[in-house]
Amino acid sequence: MATDRPNLPLNGLRAFEVAARQGSFTQAAIELRVTQAAVSQQVLRLEDLLGVRLFTRTSSGLVLTDEGLALRPVLTRSFDEMGDVLDRFVGGRYRETLHLGVVTTFAAGWLQERLPAFEAAHPGISIRIFTNNNRIDIAREGLHVAIRFGDGQWPGLFATPLLEAPLTPLCAPQLADSLRVPGDLGAQVLFRSYRADEWRLWFEAAGGAAPDLHGPVLDSSLAMADMAEAGLGVGLLPAVMFARRLGQGRLVRPFAAEVAVGRYWLTRPRSKAPTPAMRLLEAWLCEECAKLSAGPEAA
Template sequence: MDRPNLPLNALRAFEVSARQGSFTQAAIELRVSQAAVSHQVNGLEELLGVKLFTRTPKGLLLTDEAVALFPVVTESLERIGDVLDRFLDGRYRETLHLGVVTTFAVGWLLPRLDRFNSAHPGIDLRISTNNNRVDIPREGLQMAIRFGAGHWSGIEAVPLMEAPLTPLCAPGLAARIGNPAALAEHVLLRSYRADEWPGWFHAVGLRCPDLRGPVFDSSVAMADLAEAGMGVAILPSAMFADRVASGRLVRLFEAEIVTGRYWLTRVAQKPPSPAMRQFEEWTLKVLKADARAGQTGSPSFPASCQDPMAGFGT
């Protein structure tokens, strides 16, 4: 059985009338006469062979058929509108909703965002930052850059880069820390990942001191406190290379640990859109270029602290 050729104007008139509950208000929104709206709706009713509205002194009441049709028409018109909105200056623009853990956003992506926009003017990149806890479908995202081991149920993960952790602090505090054991005398800023400080102390052959104080869910917040001289933070140094280069933070020791890496993730069951594929390709390309240029390498650290075991017996 052939489906009826439904006129778009009639569907629009039905949607606005159902939403407004009045032909008069629908006519005002559509900027046409009330008679024109009524004519479109009557034509749609004849085409479908059903009544869509019951006219009452208080306005329009939706019939059962209209109740079933209304959400479908509304969603369809919104999707058409979304696609039409992507055509700017004769070019099609695709929106990409991306969630990014704040550390990676600040330390890598945002400084390079102009380069992405120049390379892909047809993609409207919408970024929302998070503390590494993200639910792609629930938050209306298409992709997310997160830190971890790369194992998330139902998620396809593409490795981006490792993020070795090492102690960073303000210059004034760094001058008073001559070897790893001296860290026990200072505030050690820590994240919710409890294995970071113990793992680093193990790497330099020491027992981790008792950790006290608040637990942070943001590496950026810890970096801010460390820069203010409030303690020593264990951080991915590559993400704070600008602060180290400017002298606001000092890398204390060569020793570092790897507890995970950054990943570009998406829901495995949904095929990637063209914008998703282009963003992935661009990210991997720029990361490779950065690696060749040495921009993701470890920053320098004071000569007096080059040996993490300085001052200790073998």
């Protein structure tokens, strides 16, 4: 529901914001490219309308009153946000650049081949990809949104579910010949991730007990898949992210059993409202992931 707004004197609000930031009517006049008298008159009219004084005029310059101190940050933020949006209109077309953090497995295994279709459908949106190993701080790294793997519970973030990605053992074809039952995995090198209980959970889903694990711990699913493809061991990986390698026979899935330990989510800070580009990207990601979840015919 729209909120009724007072009759806002935009020229006066702008004059006040610049004068408060500059600390001087003279400097404000230079920035606004008007006369000092014009700035002073606009601020006076604003003060009369509000019924409060926003500045105390002193011999050393302008000093904000309590009312002025309360109003200035709101106006500065609002004018900055309006400026950011207006700057995106270049050559008569709206443009917005999104900084998208993506866990590397999702970027290489799913997003990379599909993103050109989104960019072709939305030429006013430019996507910059920043890959990571699932450890990421959106605000600190200057990102707008991030795709990550987990349970969807991240403090201070909205999380929209995208794609389930259950884990299952993947290995090279020559190694798969020796894997008839889950217990045969005990004789192989089992690559581990930083989530220590994944193999145990998979063996439980497969109806057996996990062997003692001594394989190397890797923080990259892509590195794990590369080592598995080279025949160096077995990786517990999301098969949906390695569909191309499976289709090419470079990796093999020896068992049907799989275990869900999380899913991929689109996350964004709760502290900031989504931009039009963020909303479009979220809707597209949800639609494309739903197609994949529905099966190959839908995708």
